[in-house]
Structure formats: C-alpha cells, structure tokens
Amino acid sequence: MMVINKKSLTDQVYTMLKEKILSRDVELGEQLNTREIAEEHGISLMPVRDALRRLANEDLVENKPRVGFFVKNFSEAEVNDILEVRKMHELYCLENYFNNIDREVIADLKDKFENGHKKYFTSYDLKLHKEIILAADNDYLIDSYLKMINHYTMLFSYLNYKRSETSRQEHIDLIDCILNGEQEKATEILYRHLDRVQIAEDAEIRKRA
Amino acid sequence: MMVINKKSLTDQVYTMLKEKILSRDVELGEQLNTREIAEEHGISLMPVRDALRRLANEDLVENKPRVGFFVKNFSEAEVNDILEVRKMHELYCLENYFNNIDREVIADLKDKFENGHKKYFTSYDLKLHKEIILAADNDYLIDSYLKMINHYTMLFSYLNYKRSETSRQEHIDLIDCILNGEQEKATEILYRHLDRVQIAEDAEIRKRA
Incomplete structure (x- = not known):
C-alpha cells in the first residue's frame, strides 16, 4: 500500500x-x-x-x-541572555512549585541518568529541566520557557559541549534533593549547575570566535 | 502637498x-x-x-x-497565568538588578504619580514596571516580558479596573524604596501589589462572567 x-x-x-x-x-x-x-x-x-x-x-x-x-547566529551576549532567562524560569518554579514536581517521572529519570546510554544524556537533561517547569501548571510560563529552550538546544548542539561526569552527577544530586524534599539544597545545586553551564559555554564560544 | x-x-x-x-x-x-x-x-x-x-x-x-x-478571550486560569509570568519577571529583576534601575527615570515618575493627571495613570504604571525589567539589560528577558505585557494591557483595558488610591500610593511607596536603596522592602511591596492586582482582576472577571 x-x-x-x-x-x-x-x-x-x-x-x-x-x-x-x-x-x-x-x-x-x-x-x-x-x-x-x-x-x-x-x-x-x-x-x-x-x-x-x-x-x-x-x-x-x-x-x-x-x-x-x-x-540564526548568537553573540556571546545573546548566549548569556538566553541562559539567564532559562535560570529565571527554573529557579522560579523550583522555589514556588517544588512540591508539585512529578516524583515518579523524576525517579525514572534518575535510573536513566545512572544506567542509560551517554548518547541520550541530552534528552534526559532537557526532560529533567522541563519537569521542573511543568510543575507550575502555567501555560504561559511553559510557552515562554519552550521558546527559549529551542534556542538553547540549538546552541547546545553547536557548541558540542562535552557532557562531563560532573554534570551527570549534578543532575543525579538534584533529583535526589527533589525526591527527598530538600528544596533549599535543590535550589543551590540548580543555581550552581546553571552557572557552571554558562561558564563552560562562554569558554566554548570564545574558542570558536 | x-x-x-x-x-x-x-x-x-x-x-x-x-x-x-x-x-x-x-x-x-x-x-x-x-x-x-x-x-x-x-x-x-x-x-x-x-x-x-x-x-x-x-x-x-x-x-x-x-x-x-x-x-482573543481569556479564561480565569489564563488571567492568573499571565499575572504569574509578569510576577516572575518583575521579582527576578528587582532581586538581581535592583541597583541598575534608572533612578532618574524613577524620580521623574514619582513626580508624575503625585502631580500628574489620573487619566495617564496607566501609562505611568506600565512605565514603572517596565523600568524594573529594563534594569536587567537582557534582550531576551525584555522580549518575553513585552509579549506578555501586551496581553496584560489588553485585559486591563477590558476589565476597566478602577485604579484606586491604594494602588497609586503603592507605586509611590515602591519608588521611594528604590530611590532609598531599600531592596527588601521594595520586593515586599511589589509582591503585595501584584497579588492585590490579581485578586482585583479575578473579582472583575467573575463579575463579567
């Protein structure tokens, strides 16, 4: 047929x-x-x-x-702008909707981070961050995040930023905090993680410039 | 010609x-x-x-x-979503860029809130909130805010929400805190102000439904 x-x-x-x-x-x-x-x-x-x-x-x-x-091409300033808007969304949701995060999905992601293949790392990564946003249950907030995350994904692929063991461990730590209800520690890890990504990508961009 | x-x-x-x-x-x-x-x-x-x-x-x-x-029409849930995204942007900027807010513009706005004609109140209002956002100097953040504030303006006009003396005073108090460098108090006033707007508009919407 x-x-x-x-x-x-x-x-x-x-x-x-x-x-x-x-x-x-x-x-x-x-x-x-x-x-x-x-x-x-x-x-x-x-x-x-x-x-x-x-x-x-x-x-x-x-x-x-x-x-x-x-x-589309991105200047260094634009990269920082995008990363900051990402940070604003995720920190806001973690602070205000910590208890609404879907624990089942998160627990499943932990297993994937620990036992899954490295090549799927990026998709687990995006899924984890998206789950934090979904917790707000706010269509406008989700739309605004998804528009930005498109640019982020694009940049990310191009930068060919090597996913380090540190990054994998940070995601697992963040998941543990969410599962254990440790909100403050989760916020601290997320903040540090997003800052570290920013620094790593800045360095990549300068190298390519 | x-x-x-x-x-x-x-x-x-x-x-x-x-x-x-x-x-x-x-x-x-x-x-x-x-x-x-x-x-x-x-x-x-x-x-x-x-x-x-x-x-x-x-x-x-x-x-x-x-x-x-x-x-476009808005459900009550959408109105709340829009107001929340507005709150997220403004609180983030007030928290992170408090010292970058243009004091001269703000001082000028104070004079307008105190002596200007009531019919321009909405434009002073929008200008004050926008100045807080501009302090971040982040094009992506500004774009995302402006897209949302369009919906906000639209809702606002329709709701024909009566600007109370309370609201005027809150704006003046917020300006004073910014001019005096009282960040914590400014955040508190902004938070309360945006919550109050939300409640008032919810009531308006229910009345019209």
Whole structure:
C-alpha cells in the first residue's frame, strides 16, 4: 500500500529544516539556499520559502531582505541572555512549585541518568529541566520557557559541549534533593549547575570566535 | 502637498486593529469581520486578512479555521497565568538588578504619580514596571516580558479596573524604596501589589462572567 503523507509540503520542509538546525547538520549563521533545498527535494520554491519564513518567526532563522535566509547566529551576549532567562524560569518554579514536581517521572529519570546510554544524556537533561517547569501548571510560563529552550538546544548542539561526569552527577544530586524534599539544597545545586553551564559555554564560544 | 503614506496597507490595518484591541474599542471574544473591515476602509480583503493573521501570530486574535477571526478571550486560569509570568519577571529583576534601575527615570515618575493627571495613570504604571525589567539589560528577558505585557494591557483595558488610591500610593511607596536603596522592602511591596492586582482582576472577571 502506498503511504500517503498528509502533511503539507511546507510542513514537511519545516520539520526537516528544524531538525537539521536543532541537531548539528548546518552551521550557525550558515545561509540556507532556497533554490538548492527546493532542487534537492524536487519541489517548488514556494513551500521552501514558507517553511523558512515560519522558522524566521520562531527566531531560528534570520531573513535578510534581498540577501536570503540564514541559520540564526548568537553573540556571546545573546548566549548569556538566553541562559539567564532559562535560570529565571527554573529557579522560579523550583522555589514556588517544588512540591508539585512529578516524583515518579523524576525517579525514572534518575535510573536513566545512572544506567542509560551517554548518547541520550541530552534528552534526559532537557526532560529533567522541563519537569521542573511543568510543575507550575502555567501555560504561559511553559510557552515562554519552550521558546527559549529551542534556542538553547540549538546552541547546545553547536557548541558540542562535552557532557562531563560532573554534570551527570549534578543532575543525579538534584533529583535526589527533589525526591527527598530538600528544596533549599535543590535550589543551590540548580543555581550552581546553571552557572557552571554558562561558564563552560562562554569558554566554548570564545574558542570558536 | 499630498501626504504619501509609505506604510503598506497591511501595516496600516494591523496598527489600526491593534490599537482598537489594546484600547477598549472591541470586546474580548468579539468577531472581527474581514469583509466589514475591508468595506469600511474601502480596501480589498487581502491586507485585512494578512493583518489579522499577524495579530493571530501575536496571540491577540484567534483564527478559527472556516469560522473567522476573533479578539482573543481569556479564561480565569489564563488571567492568573499571565499575572504569574509578569510576577516572575518583575521579582527576578528587582532581586538581581535592583541597583541598575534608572533612578532618574524613577524620580521623574514619582513626580508624575503625585502631580500628574489620573487619566495617564496607566501609562505611568506600565512605565514603572517596565523600568524594573529594563534594569536587567537582557534582550531576551525584555522580549518575553513585552509579549506578555501586551496581553496584560489588553485585559486591563477590558476589565476597566478602577485604579484606586491604594494602588497609586503603592507605586509611590515602591519608588521611594528604590530611590532609598531599600531592596527588601521594595520586593515586599511589589509582591503585595501584584497579588492585590490579581485578586482585583479575578473579582472583575467573575463579575463579567
């Protein structure tokens, strides 16, 4: 039986490009050539342009009028800005919704951090931080966090920041504090952890500059 | 000399509708009739639709496929969500950037709160809260705040919430704390003030429901 893809061409190109951007397939600041993408997939220019415009709306792509579309690039200041907004969201939720964090999900993540494969580390990491945000049960807060975390994921893949044993241990410590109801200690670990990530990424960016 | 308006038709319709929505000219949840708007201004449907789509992107208008465009409406839960995200931003900035708040602007606002006309109260109010956010000097944080404050302004106009003498005094007290460098007291006043606004608006919403 023929599989019919019901998603519009624009949707498909959008999803494909977004995955490329959020993984490590295209460089920060790289031009995305509309014509090349269209030819490569044997489609017309229109859905490619529409997909690129949608990505520009999400701030993952920059549309320079009369020049073209480029993967978003980040200055050092922007990286720090993004990390700070992340910190604001997570600390607020940890402080105000500590008791609403889903302990079952967290316990399951602990097992994954301890026994899972390293290559899934990033996804466990994102899931843990997201669980803290979900505890607030506030759609506006979640939206605002997810928009920012997209940029974060993008940066993160590009920076190719090596996940150290320290980072793994910090996540496990944070989980233990949540499971044991030690709110103050959890806040302290999260604060230190996010600061350390910031310093590590600053160093990476300077190295690449 | 003929004045040539260089803004595109879409831009003009967009600005006009946005002003209508953010002031008190159309009701929350009211349908925005594309054809009527086009006829009223003697233009075609296309720029009206484009403007409405842009407003939908900003979440000020809801696009119900095959039904039409409606001014966004807010459930009680959404109102609380918006107010909480506002609180998160303002408390974070007050806590971390207290000393960066522009004292000159604040002193000028104090004078306006004390001697200015009541009808400008809302604009002084927004300006004071915005100054606290600007102190962070973080473009991402500012963007995220401004997106939310648009919804806030919209709600605020609709609710027609009577600005009480209490509220004016709270703003003046907050300014005094900032000018005197009393950070803890400032945080306390801001927290109480935002909670009080929340309760007042909840009551307004229930009354209208």
